[in-house]
Structures are given as structure tokens and as C-alpha cells.
Amino acid sequence: xxxxxxxxxxxxxxxxxxxxxxxxxxxxxxxxxxxxxxxxxxxxxxxxxxxxxxxxxxxxxxxxxxxxxxxxxxxxxxxxxxxxxxxxxxxxxxxxxxxxxxxxxxxxxxxxxxxxxxxxxxxxxxxxxxxxxxxxxxxxxxxxxxxxxxxxxxxxxxxxxxxxxxxxxxxxxxxxxxxxxxxxxxxxxxxxxxxxxxxxxxxxxxxxxxxxxxxxxxxxxxxxxxxxxxxxxxxxxxxxxxxxxxxxxxxxxxxxxxxxxxxxxxxxxxxxxxxxxxxxxxxxxxxxxxxxxxxxxxxxxxxxxxxxxxxxxxxxxxxxxxxxxxxxxxxxxxxxxxxxxxxxxxxxxxxxxxxxxxxxxxxxxxxxxxxxxxxxxxxxxxxxxxxxxxxxxxxxxxxxxxxxxxxxxxxxxxxxxxxxxxxxxxxxxxxxxxxxxxxxxxxxxxxxxxxxxxxxxxxxxxxxxxxxxxxxxxxxxxxxxxxxxxxxxxxxxxxxxxxxxxxxxxxxxxxxxxxxxxxxxxxxxxxxxxxxxxxxxxxxxxxxxxxxxxxxxxxxxxxxxxxxx
Amino acid sequence: xxxxxxxxxxxxxxxxxxxxxxxxxxxxxxxxxxxxxxxxxxxxxxxxxxxxxxxxxxxxxxxxxxxxxxxxxxxxxxxxxxxxxxxxxxxxxxxxxxxxxxxxxxxxxxxxxxxxxxxxxxxxxxxxxxxxxxxxxxxxxxxxxxxxxxxxxxxxx
Numbered sequence: 241x242x243x244x245x246x247x248x249x250x251x252x253x254x255x256x257x258x259x260x261x262x263x264x265x266x267x268x269x270x271x272x273x274x275x276x277x278x279x280x281x282x283x284x285x286x287x288x289x290x291x292x293x294x295x296x297x298x299x300x301x302x303x304x305x306x307x308x309x310x311x312x313x314x315x316x317x318x319x320x321x322x323x324x325x326x327x328x329x330x331x332x333x334x335x336x337x338x339x340x341x342x343x344x345x346x347x348x349x350x351x352x353x354x355x356x357x358x359x360x361x362x363x364x365x366x367x368x369x370x371x372x373x374x375x376x377x378x379x380x381x382x383x384x385x386x387x388x389x390x391x392x393x394x395x396x397x398x399x400x401x402x403x404x405x406x407x408x409x410x411x412x413x414x415x416x417x418x419x420x421x422x423x424x425x426x427x428x429x430x431x432x433x434x435x436x437x438x439x440x441x442x443x444x445x446x447x448x449x450x451x452x453x454x455x456x457x458x459x460x461x462x463x464x465x466x467x468x469x470x471x472x473x474x475x476x477x478x479x480x481x482x483x484x485x486x487x488x489x490x491x492x493x494x495x496x497x498x499x500x501x502x503x504x505x506x507x508x509x510x511x512x513x514x515x516x517x518x519x520x521x522x523x524x525x526x527x528x529x530x531x532x533x534x535x536x537x538x539x540x541x542x543x544x545x546x547x548x549x550x551x552x553x554x555x556x557x558x559x560x561x562x563x564x565x566x567x568x569x570x571x572x573x574x575x576x577x578x579x580x581x582x583x584x585x586x587x588x589x590x591x592x593x594x595x596x597x598x599x600x601x602x603x604x605x606x607x608x609x610x611x612x613x614x615x616x617x618x619x620x621x622x623x624x625x626x627x628x629x630x631x632x633x634x635x636x637x638x639x640x641x642x643x644x645x646x647x648x649x650x651x652x653x654x655x656x657x658x659x660x661x662x663x664x665x666x667x668x669x670x671x672x673x674x675x676x677x678x679x680x681x682x683x684x685x686x687x688x689x690x691x692x693x694x695x696x697x698x699x700x701x702x703x704x705x706x707x708x709x710x711x712x713x714x715x716x717x718x719x720x721x722x723x724x725x726x727x728x729x730x731x732x733x734x735x736x737x738x739x740x741x742x743x744x745x746x747x748x749x750x751x752x753x754x755x756x757x758x759x760x761x762x763x764x765x766x767x768x769x770x771x772x773x774x775x776x777x778x779x780x781x782x783x784x785x786x787x788x789x790x791x792x793x794x795x796x797x798x799x800x801x802x803x804x805x
Numbered sequence: 806x807x808x809x810x811x812x813x814x815x816x817x818x819x820x821x822x823x824x825x826x827x828x829x830x831x832x833x834x835x836x837x838x839x840x841x842x843x844x845x846x847x848x849x850x851x852x853x854x855x856x857x858x859x860x861x862x863x864x865x866x867x868x869x870x871x872x873x874x875x876x877x878x879x880x881x882x883x884x885x886x887x888x889x890x891x892x893x894x895x896x897x898x899x900x901x902x903x904x905x906x907x908x909x910x911x912x913x914x915x916x917x918x919x920x921x922x923x924x925x926x927x928x929x930x931x932x933x934x935x936x937x938x939x940x941x942x943x944x945x946x947x948x949x950x951x952x953x954x955x956x957x958x959x960x961x962x
Contacts, residue, residue: 262832268866282871299827309868357827364825373819659949660831660839674817
């Protein structure tokens with residue numbers, strides 16, 4: 241039988257564009273503040289759970305070990321977990337099971353990110369999450385994934401971009417009341433968002449959260465320990481996490497099933513049977529404004545396609561029926577990846593204790609849900625937290641935490657001239673093997689054929705081919721040739737490269753359902769004006785001349801609108 | 806099920822990289838350490854009175870008790886050779902013209918150990934426990950880098 245587990249303290253640094261502090265120093269500030277908030281010393285901590293997103297951000301290999309002293313791990317059981325953008329919420333889950341299992345009574349959970357070290361742009365660290373053989377030759381950047389998902393979400397549900405922009409407005413306004421926020425703005429309007437630069441249509445500059453540095457820490461305790469530490473513990477009532485397919489183009493780009501699966505797991509554990517009645521405050525993951533809506537639907541708090549109306553109608557406002565991201569979220573407080581997720585848990589802690597000051601949602605919220613998303617954009621991590629009876633009525637008089645908010649921002653000039661700074665690069669190069677299935681697929685491309693593998697068990701044809709079926713976990717059965725035609729599932733008009741430099745000619749990435757196959761295929765569109773592209777459009781491959789083919793994904797020059805034979 | 810590779814030359818490979826560079830700023834304590842090294846030629850550590858332990862380079866916090874620290878303690882310039890290694894190959898495995906000695910040095914007044922070069926080898930073998938002294942670059946050449954210290958050499962040599 242798992243023990244009850246509570247959050248008893250929280251602390252964070254300011255989220256800033258470039259912190260003067262090192263990652264260790266940021267971690268220490270957040271950790272110390274969390275301990276101070278519940279009057280504990282480092283000696284009272286039994287174990288430390290840490291998370292931080294890719295090592296390449298800080299430019300430190302084995303970043304968990306590097307950050308360990310700032311997280312208070314000296315001489316203690318310590319483990320860094322990492323599930324990409326889902327990491328911040330996951331480290332609370334890690335702390336939960338470390339305590340629930342009886343392995344420790346008091347755990348410090350720490351999340352750090354220092355993205356400012358990465359040059360020329362942190363996106364460089366993400367390029368190798370794309371398939372190096374099949375996707376990276378197409379020149380992808382991270383915005384493609386979001387733009388393609390957002391376009392399909394908007395198109396399938398007929399969503400007005402204004403209703404999505406309302407989320408960016410709400411969160412930046414909420415963040416104006418957060419002492420740690422990077423991008424709080426009380427007077428921002430929907431028009432400001434709609435007028436901002438288009439990066440990868442439909443994604444505009446103000447739809448996106450900022451690159452940031454920061455750290456957050458929680459103190460998590462067993463029931464016995466929690467009751468000794470505080471009269472006001474906030475219980476972790478349920479946790480859930482779930483992974484979708486490893487091939488992002490094969491996912492349902494309209495509904496995040498992995499979030500729904502994680503939410504069901506957490507709700508079941510928490511005894512939540514009617515989330516729309518029993519969840520009073522939400523902190524869904526909002527790296528992009530549409531993602532908050534996507535995730536609110538995944539959290540089963542709105543019908544599919546209905547969250548945007550809620551944003552438009554003020555339901556998600558701090559004083560609305562379901563306050564969503566009252567912290568200001570990633571869009572407003574900032575997005576130091578792993579730290580941002582744990583910030584959401586910290587916000588629930590403060591909200592449920594009635595300690596959120598100017599950010600406090602009205603009424604007596606008894607239960608909240610926080611969620612993050614990441615890995616290869618396919619993990620959902622969910623935590624349900626509650627306080628028996630809601631916050632005490634006197635608590636709203638408390639000063640708005642975090643109170644100390646260390647974390648000093650460096651100007652561009654200070655960053656460039658910092659004494660002792662060192663410029664370096666990893667200097668690693670790679671040779672990626674195509675592997676068994678893809679080598680044969682590439683041979684097919686050279687011959688002008690699209691080859692797939694058939695799984696007879698789940699009756700799917702996989703293009704690109706795979707030697708095993710991830711659903712049935714058995715070998716696929718046979719090679720099949722499919723047509724070089726398909727239907728556009730979603731597309732974007734991308735105006736920037738991965739390092740955010742403007743492109744002379746926008747690229748038109750698209751996820752295409754190849755006729756006779758199951759799942760999506762990433763390529764680019766050509767011989768078509770961007771304004772003439774639509775979801776549902778029939779397309780055909782345009783092959784390079786035989787002599788110019790090399791056995792590469794680029795042997796298909798692009799797909800173009802299908803011409804009748 | 807497994808398909809045999811008959812000709813290794815036919816294995817498809819893609820060359821690529823992870824196109825990121827980094828700029829590491831040394832943080833609050835690091836800036837104090839490097840500024841003092843550059844401008845005054847001294848090594849600043851941080852003393853935790855609670856743990857009776859002196860870190861070098863300076864630190865913002867004590868990893869043992871989490872107390873806030875400052876760059877308050879000058880250490881060295883002499884130290885004790887705690888251990889050393891003699892390198893005959895470079896990072897790519899290439900032979901070095903002259904062997905390089907890397908030492909772990911506990912500076913006078915410090916508990917933590919600093920890694921740096923040991924200079925001016927002689928025929929007399931180095932010994933663990935030997936006293937070494939700092940060799941600084943001339944003030945005009947110092948930039949605020951760990952290489953403002955050229956290395957350490959046997960005391961009195």
C-alpha cells in the first residue's frame with residue numbers, strides 16, 4: 241500500500257533570459273528557498289530527485305551530476321530523471337514514488353534549465369530529435385512540429401486563431417502578477433498577438449514561450465513527516481504518465497491521447513471521477529498557446545475542440561470557472577524547460593494553500609491538476625494535488641511567493657564581457673546508420689519506389705518501413721510497394737531556419753498520408769503557392785531524375801498537388 | 806528475420822553533427838574568483854565556517870550544509886601535490902613531444918583540491934606530498950582565465 245505523500249515547501253528563482261548565476265547556483269537558490277519555506281535544513285532531506293532537459297542546453301555532459309551539489313545531493317541518494325519537456329512535472333512524480341514507496345521520508349525535487357549557454361540558438365540541441373536519415377535532410381526545425389499540429393487542430397475543429405491568441409494574452413497578463421516572471425504584460429491584447437511576426441504559419445512570435453534560465457524546487461514528504469513539518473500540507477493525490485508512438489507524424493495531431501491516458505491514470509489514483517467538477521484549478525503545459533488548449537482537452541476538462549471557446553469567453557481566466565495557468569504559465573513566467581514544468585506544481589501548491597497573493601484564484605480551490613509534455617513530443621506527465629477542505633481563509637493575506645526570487649539577468653553586453661567566460665563547442669560529429677528497414681527503403685527511393693512493411697496482426701502498412709511493429713511488438717511480415725501519392729494531413733508555411741534566421745523562400749513542410757499506408761509521412765510541398773495549400777489536398781511525389789538519385793529522402797524533390805492522369 | 810549485411814560498404818550512413826556551441830559564464834562566485842586572479846594575481850576560496858571547509862575556486866554556497874558563501878578567503882599561492890599523472894599522449898591519442906604533468910594540488914588554506922599543470926620537470930622524480938608553488942602569467946597577459954595560472958612548480962626550484 242502506497243503511503244500518502246504531500247508537498248510541504250516550494251521555491252524558485254526568477255526566470256530570466258540569461259542568468260548571471262551558473263546552473264548550480266540557480267539550483268541552490270531554488271532549493272534553499274524551498275527548504276526555508278518549510279523551515280527545514282539540508283540534513284533533513286533523505287534523498288534528492290533532479291531533472292534538467294538536454295545536456296546540450298547547458299553544454300555539460302552528465303548535467304545531473306554537474307548540478308547535484310546545487311540540488312543538495314552531496315552524500316545522499318540521488319537520481320536525475322529526464323523526459324524532455326515533461327521532465328518538470330515528472331520529477332514531482334519521481335519524488336512521489338520515492339516517498340510513497342517508503343524509500344525516503346523527505347525528498348527535495350529540483351528542476352533546472354540554463355538555455356542561454358547554447359549558441360547560436362537552443363534549437364540546435366533539438367535537431368537530432370528528428371530522424372537523422374529521413375527527416376533531417378528536409379531541413380526541419382522544432383517549430384514545424386508545433387505548426388503542423390496547430391494547423392490540423394485549428395482546421396479539424398474550425399478554430400478561430402483569435403481564440404488561441406486569447407491564451408497568450410491571459411497568460412502574459414497573469415504573469416504580470418508573478419514576481420519571478422520574464423514576460424508578464426498586463427496590457428497585452430489579442431491584436432498584439434495576431435500582429436506579431438509569423439514564424440511558421442500558423443505560429444506567430446507571441447504564440448511561443450521564451451527561452452529562459454531558471455530553477456524550481458519542491459520539498460515532498462510522507463504523511464507522518466509532512467504533519468510534523470507543516471499544518472498545511474498539499475497532498476499529491478494522483479500521478480500519471482504515458483507515451484505515444486515514437487513517430488511523431490503517426491500521432492493523432494488533433495487530440496493528445498497520451499495526455500488523456502496520463503490524466504486517466506492520475507484521476508483514477510486520486511479518485512477523481514468527474515474532473516470537470518472536481519478539478520478547480522489547472523496548470524496545463526503551455527509552451528505554445530494552442531498547446532494549453534490541446535492539453536486542457538487531453539486532461540478531459542473540455543470536449544474536443546471546445547477549449548478555445550472557453551479561452552475566448554473568460555472561463556480560463558483567474559476569476560473564471562476553471563482558472564488555467566494562473567501562474568502565467570510558460571508563455572508569461574518563462575520556459576526554462578524542465579524548471580517550467582515544476583513551476584506549475586509549485587503554483588498549485590501556492591494556490592491550494594491560498595498563498596498565491598495577487599495570483600490567488602478566488603473561492604476555495606480544493607484540487608488542481610498540473611501537466612507537462614515532451615520527450616519526442618509524445619509524453620504526457622500529470623499530477624493531481626489537493627488540500628483537504630481548501631485553503632484556510634486567512635492565508636490570502638500572506639505575501640505573494642516566491643518571496644526572495646534570486647536570479648540576476650545579464651544584459652547582452654554583460655554576457656559577452658563576463659570575466660572568466662569560456663566559448664567552446666562539443667565538437668562531436670556522428671555517423672548514423674540507416675539500419676535494416678530504412679536501408680532497403682532508401683534503395684527503393686533510388687529506384688523510384690516507396691516501400692513499406694506490413695504488419696498482418698494490426699493490419700497496418702508502415703511507410704517508412706519498420707522491421708518491428710511498435711504496437712504488436714512482433715516482427716513485421718512483408719515488404720509492400722505503395723503508391724507515391726497521398727493526402728496532406730497538415731502543413732505549415734515556415735519562414736525561419738532552426739537558428740531563427742529568416743528564409744528567403746518559405747518552406748512548406750507537410751505530413752502526408754501516403755495512399756495505401758497507415759500513419760503520416762514528413763516531406764515538403766512544392767510547385768504550389770503557399771496560399772493554395774489545404775489540408776485534405778491530394779499530392780504526388782516529384783522524383784529527381786534517375787541519375788540524380790542517391791538513395792536519400794531527397795530523391796523525392798517534393799510533393800506537389802496531384803495532377804489527374 | 807535478421808537480414809545479413811553481406812557487404813559492409815553497403816551500410817548506409819549519414820554524417821551529421823549537433824550544431825551547438827556554448828558560452829559558459831562562470832556565475833556569481835566564478836566571476837569573483839577570475840576577477841581577483843586577473844587583477845590581483847590571488848586565488849580566492851570560500852570558507853564555510855559551519856562545515857570547517859574551504860572551497861577553491863570560490864563558491865556561492867556550501868554543498869555540505871547549503872550555507873551561502875562568498876569569495877572571502879585567499880588561499881595559496883603554495884600548495885601540496887596530492888596526486889599527479891604524467892601524460893604521454895594528447896586527447897586524440899597523438900604522442901606528445903614533451904610529457905605533460907597534471908597535478909591535484911591542495912593550496913595552503915584550502916580543503917578542496919585544484920587540478921592544474923605541473924611545470925619544469927627535472928630528472929628528480931615528483932613525489933606525492935611535495936610542496937609546489939604557483940607560476941602566474943605576468944599581469945599584462947592575464948585575461949581572467951584558469952590559464953592565468955601557467956601551472957605549479959616544485960617549491961624553491
